Amino acid sequence: MKELSLNILDIAQNSVTARSTLIRIDLEETNETLRITVSDNGCGMSKEMVENVTSPFTTSRTTRKVGLGIPLFMMAAEQTGGNLTITSKSEKDYPDDHGTVTSALFYKNHLDFTPLGDIINTIVTLIQGMGEIDLIFTHKSDTLDVLLDTREIRETLGGDIPLSVPDVLVWITEFLKEKYNIS
Amino acid sequence: MKSLAELSAIRDKMKDKVSLREGSNETRIVVGMATCGIAAGARPVLNAFVEAVAKEGLSDTVTVLQTGCIGICQYEPVVEVYKAGEEKVTYVHMSEDKVQKVIEQHIKGGKPVAEYTMK
Incomplete structure (x- = not known):
């Protein structure tokens, strides 16, 4: 992936597939680091799936037996000296409080840091394709304080307009x- | 400052249109947006279709949708066009600059762009 924002778009699609009703994308920057966190309230994963989910040979799709979304995101983080963590509560074990949190830490000054790229375009693309699902997006740094909450937008638009x-x-x-x- | 009042104006403008519901449209443009599609450049292609449909005033009859991997990753970005009563057309190796021709010749003109389809 040429931009981290493309990884974000890809990872957020997993939350869509997991039948979430609310997805959060949070970006936090310091001078040295960027943390990208994608959280949802979808169906979650079993313990076994979480353990294997960073393997390219684990996928929920049915068209073939490889899934590269999470491995690519993890590689992008690890090649800067950062890391990726996934925690998940499955709907089966936690009927009232389920979902998945994927969080990646990047060191921005590392030679192999992939630029964030066109995050606005990514957020808009995600909203275009996620139907009834709501999105909270934040981006915080010394100079930025961005907040978008589609629930507010929907409220203003009324129920009929997607x-x-x-x-x-x-x-x-x-x-x-x-x-x-x-x- | 972008204000919520502007959103209210959009709401009022849209209120009378009945064709907003997904699936009520005659033509569907479906862009593959799985890992393979995104990595191959599907995001700008999708956005080009969304913009073109809005600009040409086709929103009443044409819907742009996203889908997952359809299994031909080596041909991404892949775009499928479904027109009511016609066979599906699959465009492969799509790019932003091919979008306008698909809109003009196929979506508006009814003639699929053969050179962009799978060989």
Whole structure:
């Protein structure tokens, strides 16, 4: 992947597949580090699945027996000296409090750090494809304090208009650009 | 400042349109957005379709959707076009600059772009 934001898009699709109703994407930056955390309230994974999920030969898809989403994300983190952790509570064991948290730490000054890339485009793409699911996105650093909560947007739009309407996506793009001070 | 008032305006504008519900549209453009598709460049392709459909005013009849891996990762980015009553057309190795031609010739003109399909 050429951008970490593409990894984020890919990892967040797992939360969509896990039938989540709310996904959180949190980016926290210091001078040296970037932490990317994707959390959801989806069906979660069994202990066994969590243990094996970083292997390329573990996948939930049915078209073939390899899954590269998490291994690629982990590689991107580890090649900077960082790491990736996954914790999960399965719906079966935790009926009232289930979901998965995937968190990756990157060292930004490392030669092999992949740039974050077009995060706005990624968030908008995700919203375009996630139907009824809600998203909370935050990006915090010394100079940034970005917060997007699609539940607020939905409330203003009323129940009948999906977030995937082009006009709404344009609004979200402009909103995020403003938060990032891009004109 | 982007305000929620602008969203209210969008809501009022959209209220009268009945075709917002997914699946009620005649044409579906489906972009593969699994790991393989994303890595091959599906995100800009998807966005180009979304923008083109909005710009050409096709939103009433055309829906752009995302899907997972359909099993031909080496041909990604893959885009499938479903038109009511017609056979599915599969475009392979798609890129942003191919999108406009698909919109013009196929989505609007009804003639699939043969050179972008699988050989």
